[in-house]
Each structure stands twice: as C-alpha cells, then as structure tokens.
Amino acid sequence: MDSNLDVSIFQIDLAYKDKEQNLNLIDKLSDQILSSDILFLPEMFNTSYITNDVSIAEEMDGSTIQWMKYLAKKKSASVVGTILVKEDEFYYNRLLWVNKNGNIQYYDKCHLFTLANEDKFIKKGKNKIIVNENGFNICPLICYDIRFPVFCRNQDEYDVLIFLSSWPEKRIDAWDTLLKARSIENQCFTIGVNRVGRDLSGYFFPGHSLVFDGMGNLLLDMENNKNTVRQVVLSKDKLLLQRRQLKFLNDRDRFFIDQ
Numbered sequence: 001m002d003s004n005l006d007v008s009i010f011q012i013d014l015a016y017k018d019k020e021q022n023l024n025l026i027d028k029l030s031d032q033i034l035s036s037d038i039l040f041l042p043e044m045f046n047t048s049y050i051t052n053d054v055s056i057a058e059e060m061d062g063s064t065i066q067w068m069k070y071l072a073k074k075k076s077a078s079v080v081g082t083i084l085v086k087e088d089e090f091y092y093n094r095l096l097w098v099n100k101n102g103n104i105q106y107y108d109k110c111h112l113f114t115l116a117n118e119d120k121f122i123k124k125g126k127n128k129i130i131v132n133e134n135g136f137n138i139c140p141l142i143c144y145d146i147r148f149p150v151f152c153r154n155q156d157e158y159d160v161l162i163f164l165s166s167w168p169e170k171r172i173d174a175w176d177t178l179l180k181a182r183s184i185e186n187q188c189f190t191i192g193v194n195r196v197g198r199d200l201s202g203y204f205f206p207g208h209s210l211v212f213d214g215m216g217n218l219l220l221d222m223e224n225n226k227n228t229v230r231q232v233v234l235s236k237d238k239l240l241l242q243r244r245q246l247k248f249l250n251d252r253d254r255f256f257i258d259q
Contacts, residue, residue, distance in 0.1 A: 003236040005136045005160070008036040008077075010229050011209045011222045013197030014048040014166075017056060022046050023067050029229045030075055036231060037134055039071070041081030042164055042195040043143050044093070049166035049199065050084070051118040057086040060104075068098040076100045078133060082109070082142055082164055090123040095140050095164060097131050105131055109142040110151065130156050136236055138162060146178045146192075151257060154186035154249065159239055161190045169206040176208060183212035187242065187249050189219075189234050196226045214242045 010029060015021040022045060030039065043049055046064045047056045058064055064083050072079045078099045085094040085106075093109040108125025112118040128151075131138045139158040143165035145151060152161065161182055167175045175192065183190035189212065196207045211220035211232050220232045243249060 003135050005038070005134050005234040005236070006036045006231060007038045007040060007191065007211075007234065008033050008229055008231045009191070009193050009209050009211070009220070009222065010039065010041050010045075011194065011196055011207050011225060012042065012045070012227050014042065014045065014195050014199075016048045016200050017050070017053075019046045019064060022048075023064070025227065027071065029227065030071060032229055033075060033077075033231065036075065036077050038078045038080060039075060040162065040164065040191065040193045041079070042193050043082045043166045044084065045081040045195075046083050048195075049116075051113070051116050051121055054084065054086070054091050054121055057084040057091050059086055065096060065098070065104070068096060069102045072098045072100045072102065078131075080140060080162070080164070084122075091121060092125065093118070093122050093142060095142055097129075097140060105129055107140055107142070109145065111142075111144045111148055113144045128156070130158055136160055136234070140164070143167060146175075146182060149182070149185065150255070152182055152186065153252070153255075154188055155252075155254065158186075159188055159236060160234065161186060161188050163190075163192045165192060165194045166205060167192075167194045167208070169204045172206050172208055176210065179210050180212055180216045180218075183214060184216040187214040187239075187246075189213055189239065196224060214239045215246075 095107040097105040137158040138160040140162040209222040
C-alpha cells in the first residue's frame with residue numbers, strides 16, 4: 001500500500017498584531033478541510049512578522065499555543081507554525097509542532113534575519129529537529145534558513161523539508177529558486193509556506209507557497225491567491241523509488257556544523 005502524507009498549506013494575509021483576527025481567519029479556513037495530516041501556517045502567523053516589539057511574545061502556556069492545541073484536536077491533525085516565544089528571559093522565533101494529542105515539539109530559528117534586526121531582539125536557536133508523521137521524517141525550518149544549504153543539507157535522512165516564511169515580493173525570485181534547489185540537492189519533498197498581503201512597514205508579500213518533489217518537479221503553486229488553503233498528498237513510495245533509481249544521496253559529503 002502506498003504510504004501518503006496529506007498536508008494543508010494556509011496562505012493568508014496576516015493582520016498586524018491582531019491575534020484574534022488571525023486565529024479566527026485560520027479557524028474559518030480550516031473548515032474547508034475534511035481530513036489532513038498536517039496544517040502548515042506562515043511565519044509568526046498570529047501577529048504578522050515582527051522583530052522589534054517583544055511585547056507580542058507568549059510563554060509556552062500562552063493563548064496561541066492553547067489555540068493550536070484546540071485546532072489540532074478539532075481537525076485531528078498536527079498544526080505547525082511559528083510565534084514569538086519568551087522563555088527564561090530570552091525571546092525566540094519558535095516553530096511549534098503541535099500534534100492532535102496536544103504534544104509539542106519545537107525548533108528555534110537558527111539563522112536570524114539581520115537585515116530586519118532580528119538578531120537584536122531574538123536569541124538564536126541551536127539545533128534542528130526531525131518530526132515523524134505517518135512514517136515520513138520531516139525537517140521543519142524557518143524562512144531565512146533556506147539561504148544556507150549546508151545547514152539544510154540532508155544528513156538526517158529526512159523525507160520532507162519545510163520552510164515557514166514571511167518572504168517579500170522584492171526577493172521572491174530567490175524564494176522560488178532556493179526552494180527548488182533544496183528539493184533537488186536533498187532529494188526530498190520541499191514545502192515553502194509564505195504569507196500574502198502588505199504589512200505596516202509597506203512590505204508586500206506575494207504568496208508563492210510551493211511544493212516540490214524530490215527531483216525538483218513542481219507539485220503545487222499557490223501563486224498570489226489570498227486567504228486560501230490548499231492540500232497536497234505526498235507519496236513516500238514515489239520518493240523512495242526516485243532515490244533508488246538515482247542514488248545521489250549515496251555520494252553526499254558528511255560534515256558537522258559548529259554552532
């Protein structure tokens with residue numbers, strides 16, 4: 001039997017600092033989904049991408065994480081997104097993976113976006129994580145991480161690489177190119193989740209949420225569609241077949257990253 005993973009991608013216009021409006025929008029859009037394994041949300045989905053106001057941060061028992069648990073239970077699916085989290089007097093751009101039973105795994109963004117002074121307010125993460133869903137090993141990363149191929153390199157035997165992002169229109173060609181490149185060089189499904197709309201700083205976000213297979217073939221392009229959710233089914237059997245036919249990963253270099 002084919003081993004599949006059904007993922008849902010939310011491409012939404014995020015209201016600035018308005019958690020209630022953003023969460024209500026996601027909840028409403030989720031009603032379009034009858035069944036899915038994972039719901040992917042853009043970077044800082046509850047507030048819009050903000051680096052210089054840590055008052056928006058929540059602790060790990062905060063209202064947004066409680067809402068993620070509610071949605072995961074409601075849809076019987078994992079809910080994945082990033083928010084600003086305060087822990088031990090530090091602030092993190094934290095990717096939260098909340099499964100349907102309410103269990104949480106998390107990844108703290110390792111490459112902080114210095115152009116937006118993210119490094120002035122947010123503490124750098126230290127380690128990647130691998131999450132297993134339906135027999136798929138998944139490596140979830142955040143936005144700017146995509147520019148660092150050594151960091152993203154498939155040494156962890158993952159099947160799916162995820163980037164949750166707030167990527168502006170002026171650099172969208174790089175986004176499209178890097179997503180495809182990461183899929184080809186790592187022989188994995190690669191999913192990029194980006195927001196739409198304009199923030200208060202005037203930056204425009206054009207969507208372009210994309211899904212590629214392990215050969216760089218495009219499986220889904222959400223273009224610039226606003227406030228929408230799309231589903232795509234990933235086949236592990238097809239991925240493994242590609243890897244058996246073209247054994248590029250067998251020839252990869254092994255290395256360690258000094259954090």
